[in-house]
Amino acid sequence: MSSNASARYPVKVPPEKQAELYRLTNPPKVAWPTVMLLIWVAGGVIAVDAAALRGIIPLWGATILNIVAMYPFFHVMHDAFHRAASSNVKLNDWIGRIVLFAIGSHATLEASRYGHMMHHRFTNGPEDPDHYFHGSWWTLPFRWMTIDYYYVWYNLQSKDPRAWKVMKGTLPYTIATTAAVVALFSMGYGWELLMLWYLPNRLTWGLICCVFLWLPHLDGDENGELAHIRVGTASASSGDNLTAGTTMRLGFERILAPLMQWHNYHLIHHLWPTTPSYNHAKVWKLMEPELRERDLRIQKDFSLVPTLHIGGSTAVGAQ
16 A cells, blocks of 8 residues: 555645656566575575584584675565565465564564564654664664564554454464574574574664664754654654655665665655665656655755755756
8 A cells, every 4th residue: 555645735746757666666567686585594594504513614604604694685575564575465475474484483474474563553743662772872772673672572562453353463473483492402502593694683673773773864953962753843743744854875876775675765665665775776766856845854865964945946957
């Protein structure tokens, strides 16, 4: 479903662009770039763990290599959340489940998806669960590295019956994976578990949360300190100001697009969530004139605090 189409003040799409926009923002039968990244993650983790357990590489080196192998899992998981990995719903969801299993997640695709969908529903509003990932600077690493634990807690605290339905399916999986960890620890593999799974898993979650959930939703408060975009600020929620509820990062795209897995164009994702992430740049190029006529929060190059550009002030050709 397009968030833009369901918004109170949607971005108007010129008739001559509608067919191309539809093609770019809807999942293909199989998103092969996403599948290739799934193979990278699963194959990389298996290869690194096997090499470490055989003594070919040291455990500390395996920790670093597993972070490299795991990092692209966000693209796979996140596109599966939004059913952008395949137009076949069952295949899409299995792609997401496999990548989560490959990194050793205790949470299921469904549990993680529910929390993330609430972020899209209440972006920057009081009920947005992603406020958790913003706070005092010294708490940020802890917040980022506990994203999956927090989403489970968020679901359990919810009064929404859909959250409880999700958790009923999640708890048996969580118990089973926890039992597997306990069993391996009792068999004397505690150090290997720490170095091959827990440390790279937590550090990867931390990186992912920082890059994909924190950076694109930054604002500056009245004291110039970094804060989450909130209702009541100049940009308000995405519901009040659709195109200024999250940021666009412009500059150094050739470097930042692969590093940020195309979420330097994070606004595109919030406008058209079913877009395969690798199409974000193409959608931006297609819709740039129309989007520049709206309010935009732009992070330039490597800056943290975005600048709010009032509609038309950054229009193509504007002085």
